Amino acid sequence: MEEAPAAGLAPCKVLVVDDERDLADLAEALLCGHGLEVRVAYSAREALQILETDPDIDAVFSDVMMPGMTGLQLADMVKCLYPKVKVVLTSGFTAPALMVGHRSYPYAAKPYRIETILRLLCS
Numbered sequence: 001m002e003e004a005p006a007a008g009l010a011p012c013k014v015l016v017v018d019d020e021r022d023l024a025d026l027a028e029a030l031l032c033g034h035g036l037e038v039r040v041a042y043s044a045r046e047a048l049q050i051l052e053t054d055p056d057i058d059a060v061f062s063d064v065m066m067p068g069m070t071g072l073q074l075a076d077m078v079k080c081l082y083p084k085v086k087v088v089l090t091s092g093f094t095a096p097a098l099m100v101g102h103r104s105y106p107y108a109a110k111p112y113r114i115e116t117i118l119r120l121l122c123s
Helices: 021-033 044-053 071-081 095-099 114-122
Strands: 013-017 037-041 059-063 086-091 107-109
Touching (some): 013 021, 013 044, 021 037, 021 059, 021 114, 037 044, 044 059, 044 071, 059 071, 059 114, 071 086
Parallel strands (some): 013 037, 059 086
């Protein structure tokens, strides 16, 4: 049975993007456990394909450090192609080092608390 979204959060559909499958699957389970609908992509390119075919996605939660296209590059593309989709980034690296030369996106350092991610994604 699916839980309702945590108090104060709007229901939303989230696309989780991480090339580390275990971390992506864990984020999916945590977000689903809080009543959100979740899709998972294991690369930025796969994420763009999902976004193209699923207009109901409200937010993207992406790792920054991925091979091929980084999470920052993905975030910039999402904001350009799907301006209403919220983007939240995560990484084990420090935020200021990641954001140099890029637009600023909501960010949560790894390891993160699921409550922080829920607030950033759906508030």
